[in-house]
Amino acid sequence: MAAKRRPKLSSDALDFVVAEDCPQVVDDPCRLLVDGVKSRAPIVLALERKSDYSFFDSLAAKLVDEGVDEKFAPTYAFLVLTEPSLALSTQDGPTRRIVQGLTVSRTASDENDIRLLAEAQITNSKPPEVSNCSITVFAIDSSEDDDCLELVKEVEELLRAFPSPNTPQQTLNVGVAWAWFGNPHHLGYLNVPQDWQSRVASMARALGAKIYIASSEVEFNAQNLGHRAAHAVSPMGAGIDQVLQRVDGQVVDTFEVGTPGTSFEALLDSARRQIYLLATAEEVARSVDRDLKVDEIVYHRKISNGRKFDYFDEGSQEPCKHGSEGFVPWNGDKARKGMRRRYTNFSDKMLMHCGRFPDCGMYAVSQTRG
Numbered sequence: 001m002a003a004k005r006r007p008k009l010s011s012d013a014l015d016f017v018v019a020e021d022c023p024q025v026v027d028d029p030c031r032l033l034v035d036g037v038k039s040r041a042p043i044v045l046a047l048e049r050k051s052d053y054s055f056f057d058s059l060a061a062k063l064v065d066e067g068v069d070e071k072f073a074p075t076y077a078f079l080v081l082t083e084p085s086l087a088l089s090t091q092d093g094p095t096r097r098i099v100q101g102l103t104v105s106r107t108a109s110d111e112n113d114i115r116l117l118a119e120a121q122i123t124n125s126k127p128p129e130v131s132n133c134s135i136t137v138f139a140i141d142s143s144e145d146d147d148c149l150e151l152v153k154e155v156e157e158l159l160r161a162f163p164s165p166n167t168p169q170q171t172l173n174v175g176v177a178w179a180w181f182g183n184p185h186h187l188g189y190l191n192v193p194q195d196w197q198s199r200v201a202s203m204a205r206a207l208g209a210k211i212y213i214a215s216s217e218v219e220f221n222a223q224n225l226g227h228r229a230a231h232a233v234s235p236m237g238a239g240i241d242q243v244l245q246r247v248d249g250q251v252v253d254t255f256e257v258g259t260p261g262t263s264f265e266a267l268l269d270s271a272r273r274q275i276y277l278l279a280t281a282e283e284v285a286r287s288v289d290r291d292l293k294v295d296e297i298v299y300h301r302k303i304s305n306g307r308k309f310d311y312f313d314e315g316s317q318e319p320c321k322h323g324s325e326g327f328v329p330w331n332g333d334k335a336r337k338g339m340r341r342r343y344t345n346f347s348d349k350m351l352m353h354c355g356r357f358p359d360c361g362m363y364a365v366s367q368t369r370g
Contacts, residue, residue: 007042008087013155013206014279015085019105019113019142021310021332025071026358029078030056037358039082042089042098043120048127055130056081059118066137068114069107076104077135080116082358086155088162095131096122099158103142103151105333112139115151149269149276155206160198178204178275179229179251182238183215188260189235189267196264203268207275217243226251231278233257233271253278291345292367297324300363302335309337312363320354320362327352327364339365346370 026032034053037044047053056077063073079102086101101117120133140147180200184192193199197213204211212229214220225232226249233255234240240254255274258267292298299319300312310332319327330353339346347370354360 006040007045007089008040009042009089010085010087011155011159011205012208013086013152014208016101016103016155017142017148017151018085019103019334020079020083020085021334022072022075022104022107024328024330024353024357026075026078029074032078032358033081037082041082041084041100042087043081043100043118043122043130046096046098046122046128047130050127052129055120055133059133059135062135063116063137068137072107076114076116076137077118078358079104080118080135084118086117086158088158090162092121094124096124097162098122099162103140105142113142114138115140117154145273145277149273152203152206152272152276156199156202159202159205177229177231178209178211179220179225179232180211180213180271181220181225181232181234181240181243184235184258184264184267186215187235187237189258190261190263192264199264199268200271203272204275207272207279209275209279217246221247225249231255231275233274235267236260289342289344292343292350292365292370295368297364297366297368300339300365301361302338302363309341310334312338312342315342315365319364320356320360322354322356322360324364326355328355329369330363335363339363 030053033044033056034049036049039045059077060074063076064070068076080100084100084102087098089096089098097119099117099119101115103113103115106113114137116135116137118133118135121131123129123131140151142148184196200213201211212223212225214223214225220226220243226244226247229251231253232240232244232251235258236256237260240256244251244254257270257274298315298317300315303311303313329349330351332351336348336351339351343365346365350365350367350370352364352366352369354362
């Protein structure tokens with residue numbers, strides 16, 4: 001018997017804020033779920049073919065009630081269940097509680113991107129069943145930092161509701177090490193919670209970073225943070241610059257945040273913004289600009305999502321196993337922007353996608369369609 005696939009958990013808000021292109025409408029998505037769609041999403045893996053999937057219709061209906069276009073609501077529900085960019089799980093008595101999130105790009109009928117967050121409680125019965133489920137949706141502009149930072153804060157709150165070890169340790173980018181220097185309790189900040197260090201750690205974790213916290217210069221030196229951290233963030237008034245002058249370390253960037261006399265929440269907002277902006281400052285296109293030749297067709301697979309455009313592999317003359325005849329026009333905004341960075345003579349009409357979505361993710365660019 002083949003081993004059961006392990007669910008893929010993700011707590012990285014930098015993935016969550018990236019709006020995924022909305023595909024063409026998925027035909028009969030509930031049937032795909034029942035038949036066993038290829039997915040490592042925890043809700044999907046927690047259920048079996050004999051489970052009751054009637055909850056899917058209630059999720060789609062809820063999206064319509066919240067103002068989502070009826071044409072796209074079942075597809076959105078299917079995507080957040082099968083391809084979430086955020087997925088957390090915890091055991092709550094005899095049931096497993098799972099939350100999955102996804103941000104999808106605006107469509108022709110939507111002025112904004114859409115953030116989706118689904119939560120389900122799964123029983124340990126045979127077969128497992130969804131005893132309770134809900135979905136929330138709101139509009140954002142994923143190209144605006146303020147909107148993205150609100151999603152980061154939401155991930156922080158979820159991380160506190162889904163504590164370790166059920167949150168995924170492997171999502172941390174260990175190469176991104178930060179030092180936090182200073183105790184806001186002693187620096188004139190207001191309404192500082194007793195668990196402020198936990199709040200700082202959750203903030204960094206949501207951004208895929210490791211943060212070392214030192215309340216004093218003694219702690220800073222004891223942890224060797226001058227050499228362990230590449231960046232430092234510090235409440236205004238802590239004197240981080242003077243500390244670093246006395247350390248021959250490798251800290252590249254130092255950010256003083258907040259203002260004494262203001263709230264701890266405002267201090268954390270300022271720190272969150274600095275870490276987020278640094279993490280998203282550079283999106284270098286991993287491609288080479290060139291012209292598409294006359295009658296040329298190039299097939300690409302997407303290798304990663306960007307906040308404003310997608311990244312693709314170098315391309316091939318060979319289509320996917322479904323054949324070149326199965327490709328259909330594609331209107332993904334970020335995919336188009338990614339192709340414009342690759343091909344100097346690209347036009348929107350050139351973009352196609354394999355019609356076997358969601359089982360195939362291959363794109364095509366056809367010069368003849370331009």
